[in-house]
Amino acid sequence: MDAQQTDRFRKQLLEQRASVASEMEAHRITGDPVEDRERRDPEEQAVNATASLVETRITEDDENLLKKIDLALERLDAGTYQQCANCGKKIPLARLRAKPSASLCLNCQEDKDAGRLGP
Structure with a gap:
């Protein structure tokens, strides 16, 4: 792989990293105050719990992708990409x-x- 290809892959990985980090921020669970949870009916609490689990899973997937991107960048630097x-x-x-x-x-x-x- 020549220097131009390496630079192209580095740029692509850095762009993907920025995009994933931005998505992670959008999916972060902000939590809700206890008093708000206590006022909700059981169905609403169940919906919110499910949504919270989905958001957690998305965040975990994004974190895993960030690790893979970081490892790819390390391999680029080491010449083993x-x-x-x-x-x-x-x-x-x-x-x-x-x-x-x-x-x-x-x-x-x-x-x-x-x-x-x-x-």
Whole structure:
């Protein structure tokens, strides 16, 4: 991978990181005061509890993606960006273009998705 491609991937990863961080901020749970919760009927409390769980899950997913982006940036700096973290083979540029935070080649990703490879 040449310097121009590296710069392009770095820019793409940084843009994606900024976007995810912005989404995380939008999904942060602000909490609600106890007195407001006590005044709600049980159905409204159930709806709010479900919404809270969904928001928590979205935030966790965003945090995981940020970690993957940060690891990809570290691999770019180390010169190992295009190397599969599992088997060491070269990750095709087409895969990295489609998913810049990818750390596994397609075969290893398929094994991971099928449960044949650890987390």
